[in-house]
Amino acid sequence: xxxxxxSVRMDETLKNQFDTLCQDFGMNMTTAINVFARAxxxxxxxxxxxxxxxxxxxxxxxxxxxxxxxMQAQANGVADLTLDEINAEIADARREGTQ
Numbered sequence: 592x593x594x595x596x597x598s599v600r601m602d603e604t605l606k607n608q609f610d611t612l613c614q615d616f617g618m619n620m621t622t623a624i625n626v627f628a629r630a631x632x633x634x635x636x637x638x639x640x641x642x643x644x645x646x647x648x649x650x651x652x653x654x655x656x657x658x659x660x661x662m663q664a665q666a667n668g669v670a671d672l673t674l675d676e677i678n679a680e681i682a683d684a685r686r687e688g689t690q
Contacts, residue, residue, distance in 0.1 A: 599624075606620075609623070
C-alpha cells in the first residue's frame with residue numbers, strides 16, 4: 592500500500608502530552624493517528640462526541656435528556672408517579688429547601 596505524509600500543527604504542550612500518552616499505550620503518535628483515521632473510516636463518523644460547552648438546546652438534545660431522565664425514573668422505581676404525586680414531591684423539596 593502506498594504511503595502518504597501529512598503534517599498537523601498543534602500546541603507544543605498538547606503535542607508533548609499526546610506523545611507521552613501514546614508512549615504509555617505502547618505506540619507512537621503516527622500509530623495513534625492511524626488508529627483514529629481507521630475508526631473514522633470504519634464507523635463513518637467521529638468516534639466520540641464533539642460538543643461546545645455553550646451548546647444550544649435543540650429538540651434532539653432535549654429529547655435525549657428527557658429519555659435519560661425517563662430511564663433514571665424507571666431505574667429508581669418512580670416512572671409511574673401521577674401528576675399529583677410529582678407536585679407533592681416538588682412541594683416537599685421546596686419546603687426542605689426553606690428550612
